[in-house]
Amino acid sequence: MQILITYDVKTSSKGGSRRLRQVAKICTNYGQRVQNSVFELNIYPADLVKIKNKLEKVIDLEEDSIRIYNLGKNWERRVESIGKDEAYNPEKDLLIM
């Protein structure tokens, strides 16, 4: 499944910078960073449960916000980019050696 994770971590609150790093690390482990706090992930449904559990443990539930969008099938047709585009499609870019 293709999902999108966006987050706002309140870095001005206590431990905020650490939480921000931890959230980014979790997302990096599963997907592709496309903007500073936006990741696109191509994962198994079971991974989504794991990711959500990890994120819930890391963030401050009263200060930070995480949003998860299920982009569904044909997600490539649902995405448009204007300006600098750091995204890539791992399936498309796969290099066969």
Add this chain to the structure above:
Amino acid sequence: MQILITYDVKTSSKGGSRRLRQVAKICTNYGQRVQNSVFELNIYPADLVKIKNKLEKVIDLEEDSIRIYNLGKNWERRVESIGKDEAYNPEKDLLIM
């Protein structure tokens, strides 16, 4: 149609803060801010063309990044939130006087 706009504006580059304000203003005019640089918009397809034109004129195409996701139908079932949730559904929250 329900779309999601996420953006990264390089505020450290010349005029970056101004571009950031302009991008936020355009998005605010059409939708609901759900995170610092994430907006959910319920718009007509014709509006999407307008919004894209406006954003293209405002941003630095080499420094800034805007991503637009078409969330399609049943978008409410596609969204999950962890932590602080500033979003609301204008249709659901509509107050009939």
